[in-house]
Amino acid sequence: MKQQRKYARVYALSVAMVCCALLAQAQTAARFMGSVTGISGNTLTVKTDAGEQKTVEVPAEATLKRIEPGQKDLSSAATMVFTDLAVGDRVLVKLDPNATGTAPQASLVVAIKQADVAKKQQQDQADWQKRGVAGLVKSVDPAAGTIIVTTGAGPTTKTVTVKTTKTTTLKRYAPGSVRFADAQSAPLDAVHSGDQLRARGTKNADGTELDAEDVVSGTFRNVAGTINAIDPAAQTIVVKDLATKKPVTIHVTADAQLHRIPDRMAQMLAARLKGTMPAGGWQARSGGGAPGAGAAAGGPGGGQFAGQGGGAGNGDPQRFLSMAPTIKLADLQKGEAIMVVATDGATDVNAITVLAGVEPLLEAPAATNLLSNWSMGGGGGEAAGAGPQ
Incomplete structure (x- = not known):
């Protein structure tokens, strides 16, 4: 009898678990979220966030309702x-459980217009650039927050204390991903020395502290070396x-950013990072505006390369990387040197930023930090991030 009651309890528990699972599946199937990929008649085709x-x-x-990005109700x-x-x-599509047709029917569609999303992303990116800081983690004190x-990098290296509180939103990039959308909530002790970090908040007067x-x-990897092989079909x-x-x-991937530094600019950057730039900066070395300014900045003279205090050589070298011309994978050649910021991995990684024309920079030890900080700081792909989207 005891054995029968035991089996009965096990059976009841199993039935309950199956029912809960089916209910959860039904609730999940009753709604889905994604992006519209096609419209025909009164039918929507949606690619869900799960890839279906x-x-x-x-x-x-x-x-049918329209909301703004970030609107909660x-x-x-x-x-x-x-x-x-x-x-x-x-x-966001909510399915009608009482629909009688053979095709699924929506009872509610909540939409965010693509133009609104793009506008919000631009606003976020501008805010992260204005009120943000990006760099490499030197140390973490979880107790103090x-x-x-x-x-x-080089002469422009600066130390910033990022202060967090219970209200600070903390996220980590997912393994193998450089997309902010894939970033997941994580505690402060998940941050480690050597990580790349981007924070947004209120800075003090001299920019040495930020209330995040x-x-x-x-955790990303820096790779510097020569190209042994290029596979355009596999994009590797x-x-x-x-x-x-x-x-x-x-x-x-499509998210990666590829740039090539003009030869003279690379030489100037290397000199700047090694502290061997002569007085007068770019002007002393080139007799005028920054090297490659016409091609990279799209205009004559110093253009956007004009630095602080009357010369680009007195400014932040990371600013010059942002002006480096964009290239494609087909523009790279076997045997040339590149510097890459990529997802963490031993032998197989996803590129965030690929920088060519870097032979002079390889002689400057600070160049690695320069590329890492620039990539996170807004010049090199989504990991640099438009911020929350």
């Missing part, structure tokens, strides 16, 4: 019509790492 393609009919009686959402939807819009970060509202960090580069003397396969 879903097709749903939107009948005339369905409710529908109380102030504007009513929209189906023809207002467009490919690229973000949507502080992170010491070094920014810049948002912090995102990650094989580089012999000068530090480890071993080959590293680098995947160049």
Whole structure:
């Protein structure tokens, strides 16, 4: 009898667990979120955030609402019509459980227009640039809630204390990803010395302290070496790492940024980083504006390369990297040297930033930090981040 009761309890528990699982699946299936990839008649095709393609009919009686990025409730959402939807819009679709047709039907569609998302991203990026700091983590004190970060490189190196509180949003980039959208919440003790970090908040007068509202960090790898092979079809580069003397396969995804430094600019940057730039900076070495300014800045003279205090040589070398011309994978050649900031990994990584024309920089030890800080600071891809989106 006891054995029968035991089996009965086990059976009941199993049934309950199955029912809970089915209920959870039903609740998940009842709604989905993603981006509109197609519109035909009254039917939407949506690529969900999980990567699935879903097709749903939107009948005339369905409710359609438009919200702004970051809006949390529908109380102030504007009513929209189906023809207002467009490919690229973000949507939350709630399915009608009482639909009788063979195709899934929506009872509610909540949309964020693609143009609104782009506008919000631009505003966020500008705010991160204005109120943010980016660099390499020197030390972390979880008890005090502080992170010491070094920014810049060579003569422009600066130490900043990032102060966090219970209200600070802390995130870590997901392993193998350089997308802010994939970043996950993480405690302060997940941040380690050597990590790349970007923080946004209120700075003190001299910029040596920042009361952080948002912090995102990650463990990335710097690779400097010569190209052994390029596979355009696979979008990969094989580089012999000068530090480890071993080959590293680098995947160049759509998120990666590729730049080439003009020869004279690379020489000037190397001199700046090594502290051998003569008095007068760029002007003393080139007799005028910054090297390559016409091609890289798109105009004559010093253009945007004009530095602080009357010469670019007196400014931050990272600013020059932001002006380096963009290139494509096909522009790289076997045997040339490159510097790469990539996701963490021993032999197989995803590129964040690829910088060519770096032969003179390889002689300047500070160049590694220069590239890392620049990549996180807004010049090299999404890891540099437009910030929260």
